[in-house]
Amino acid sequence: MKKNKEAAAAARRKRPLQKTIVQYIVTVVIILVALLMLVPFLWMISASMKMQKDVMSIPIKWIPEYFYIDNYKRVLHIDAGDARDYHFLLAYWNSIKVSVISTAISILSSLMAGYAFAKLRFKGSNVIFIVYLSQMMIPSQLTLIPRFVIFSEMGLTNTHMSLIVPKIVAVSSCFMFRQAFLGVPDELRDAARIDGAGELRTWAQVMVPMVKATMAAQGTVQFLESWNSYLDPLIFLSNWRKWTLTVALDQFVGIEGTQYNLSMAASCLAIIPVLVVFLFGQKYFMRGLTVGAVKG
Amino acid sequence: MENNNKAQKHRIRIIRENLVAWGFLLPSALGMLLFSIIPMFISLYVSLTDWNFAAGLGNWNFVWLDNFKALWSDTWFTASLKNTLIYAIVTVPISLILSLLLATVIDGFCKKKVAGVVRVAMYMPHICNAVAISAVWMALYSKYGPFSLLMRALGWSDPPRFLADYTWALPALMLVAIWAGLGYRIFIYSASLTALPQDLYESADIDGGSWFQKFWYITVPLLQPTTFFLTVTGIISSFKVFAYTNVMTKGGPGNSTYTMVYYIYTTAFRYSRMGYASAVAVILFLMLLAITIVQWVHNSKNEQR
Numbered sequence: 207m208k209k210n211k212e213a214a215a216a217a218r219r220k221r222p223l224q225k226t227i228v229q230y231i232v233t234v235v236i237i238l239v240a241l242l243m244l245v246p247f248l249w250m251i252s253a254s255m256k257m258q259k260d261v262m263s264i265p266i267k268w269i270p271e272y273f274y275i276d277n278y279k280r281v282l283h284i285d286a287g288d289a290r291d292y293h294f295l296l297a298y299w300n301s302i303k304v305s306v307i308s309t310a311i312s313i314l315s316s317l318m319a320g321y322a323f324a325k326l327r328f329k330g331s332n333v334i335f336i337v338y339l340s341q342m343m344i345p346s347q348l349t350l351i352p353r354f355v356i357f358s359e360m361g362l363t364n365t366h367m368s369l370i371v372p373k374i375v376a377v378s379s380c381f382m383f384r385q386a387f388l389g390v391p392d393e394l395r396d397a398a399r400i401d402g403a404g405e406l407r408t409w410a411q412v413m414v415p416m417v418k419a420t421m422a423a424q425g426t427v428q429f430l431e432s433w434n435s436y437l438d439p440l441i442f443l444s445n446w447r448k449w450t451l452t453v454a455l456d457q458f459v460g461i462e463g464t465q466y467n468l469s470m471a472a473s474c475l476a477i478i479p480v481l482v483v484f485l486f487g488q489k490y491f492m493r494g495l496t497v498g499a500v501k502g
Numbered sequence: 503m504e505n506n507n508k509a510q511k512h513r514i515r516i517i518r519e520n521l522v523a524w525g526f527l528l529p530s531a532l533g534m535l536l537f538s539i540i541p542m543f544i545s546l547y548v549s550l551t552d553w554n555f556a557a558g559l560g561n562w563n564f565v566w567l568d569n570f571k572a573l574w575s576d577t578w579f580t581a582s583l584k585n586t587l588i589y590a591i592v593t594v595p596i597s598l599i600l601s602l603l604l605a606t607v608i609d610g611f612c613k614k615k616v617a618g619v620v621r622v623a624m625y626m627p628h629i630c631n632a633v634a635i636s637a638v639w640m641a642l643y644s645k646y647g648p649f650s651l652l653m654r655a656l657g658w659s660d661p662p663r664f665l666a667d668y669t670w671a672l673p674a675l676m677l678v679a680i681w682a683g684l685g686y687r688i689f690i691y692s693a694s695l696t697a698l699p700q701d702l703y704e705s706a707d708i709d710g711g712s713w714f715q716k717f718w719y720i721t722v723p724l725l726q727p728t729t730f731f732l733t734v735t736g737i738i739s740s741f742k743v744f745a746y747t748n749v750m751t752k753g754g755p756g757n758s759t760y761t762m763v764y765y766i767y768t769t770a771f772r773y774s775r776m777g778y779a780s781a782v783a784v785i786l787f788l789m790l791l792a793i794t795i796v797q798w799v800h801n802s803k804n805e806q807r
Binding site: 228229232233236237239240241243244245246247249250253261262264266314315316318319321322323326327328329331334337338341342343344345347348349350351352353354355356359371372373374375376377380405409430433434436437440441451452455456459463464466469470472473476477480481484485488492 | 519522523524526527530531532533534537538541542544545548555559604607608611612616619620622623624625626627629630631632633634635636638639640641642644646647648651681689741742748749763766767770776780783784786787790791794
């Protein structure tokens with residue numbers, strides 16, 4: 207026992223200097239690893255500003271000596287003459303439109319469903335809840351072919367509706383909102399009722415404001431999911447006028463893929479807005495991810 | 503008389519409550535019915551037919567399990583099944599080990615601010631769309647690209663053209679997947695690390711335990727639920743891999759990077775063989791179902807304890 211205490215005291219005395227040195231070395235190593243992981247992005251940015259002949263020059267010039275803005279002009283088709291137009295700006299607009307509307311729809315319907323599961327008593331609620339749970343297992347790849355057939359029968363292929371309407375059900379968001387509403391005390395709801403508010407008003411003006419944090423988290427998650435989705439738009443949209451950014455980028459890479467300066471400029475344009483949104487909204491986004499993943 | 507009235511009022515209230523609840527549930531439940539449940543049954547049905555999309559709706563023969571029997575002698579299918587399994591078996595453990603180590607080291611040694619910045623930097627690939635990431639890595643992997651340059655610098659005199667090489671294409675895609683998913687896993691591990699009880703570490707400190715001992719005997723066992731969660735989600739997302747294959751290699755060279763979803767995509771939307779493709783989709787579904795059942799059994803066992 208005494209020995210233990212002495213050893214611990216000795217360790218404590220020895221630790222500070224040794225510990226700080228180790229700490230600094232490890233921190234430097236970790237920063238190097240992080241930089242290594244960022245290398246593809248750094249290379250992308252640097253290559254997007256170079257002329258084609260300099261992209262693969264050795265040694266790699268990380269900061270180009272000039273800023274060759276023509277790559278970006280070419281991708282966006284600004285004074286590009288008869289060069290092929292990839293309609294990138296239109297694809298941007300389509301992506302923004304689809305992502306914003308589908309996020310709004312999925313959040314709204316999940317807010318409603320989550321509220322029903324958490325606070326309202328109704329017949330069959332357990333059965334419906336189990337059906338919801340089991341839907342988590344069904345991969346969208348299984349339902350892809352029937353959805354395509356249904357949409358083409360309804361004339362919905364080549365419309366943005368084919369991407370937006372299915373977003374009305376977002377099972378994981380329903381669960382998150384259910385969880386959040388369970389944490390809101392019933393007294394609030396009863397008080398609103400006594401004050402004469404109807405069900406809809408109670409929900410919209412009293413309950414929904416209580417789960418704002420979950421809304422922000424699920425909003426970012428849903429937005430990114432829709433912004434980055436690739437397989438669905440690839441299959442449902444064959445007309446370039448409707449293409450979202452992922453499909454437009456895919457086409458661009460398929461055709462101009464070996465002109466790396468151009469494909470890197472296009473990738474930059476596709477990635478950077480998302481990175482900016484992420485860096486500003488990371489607090490909410492990260493929270494949205496960890497809820498459900500981490501127990502306790 | 504009064505009692506009767508009360509009972510009736512009660513009944514009306516219950517009916518009202520049910521209607522309100524269903525009203526709230528309706529948009530989501532309707533969406534689920536139309537875009538998930540009904541399509542699922544259609545998929546199961548179509549997988550038992552020889553339907554070709556070009557023949558038009560309803561022009562199909564019911565062939566029972568013929569599609570499923572044919573799949574096993576179809577080398578494109580067996581290759582895509584094999585590649586998908588290899589992809590999961592290799593990427594999931596490597597990503598888990600790397601992210602667990604990095605998360606613990608970042609948590610244990612870096613100052614809070616540095617740790618935050620590093621984690622966000624490592625997280626960045628995860629939020630970028632897979633097409634852009636593929637475009638970047640295609641350039642990195644190209645013959646005179648930086649990756650080949652690095653390999654030469656490391657003493658590999660004649661590195662292959664990674665994406666165009668039969669043996670190297672799949673490992674090349676797996677490297678991209680590991681890189682892209684690492685930050686997410688580190689983040690989940692970090693969040694779990696901060697929730698761990700500190701008393702065990704304190705008593706280990708008193709006993710003079712080394713960093714590695716603490717890592718191996720305390721951190722790893724305590725993080726077991728997180729590891730399990732990440733294993734399951736990792737396997738599920740590996741089974742669904744599509745974008746990297748479609749953008750970087752188109753399944754090639756040969757069938758070396760065919761994955762199951764890519765095979766579903768080409769069979770259904772290039773060759774219009776909806777019945778056959780649905781059979782592949784059903785097999786994918788069964789694989790995911792098996793993983794989910796394992797997860798449920800595991801979780802319910804843990805809850806009982």
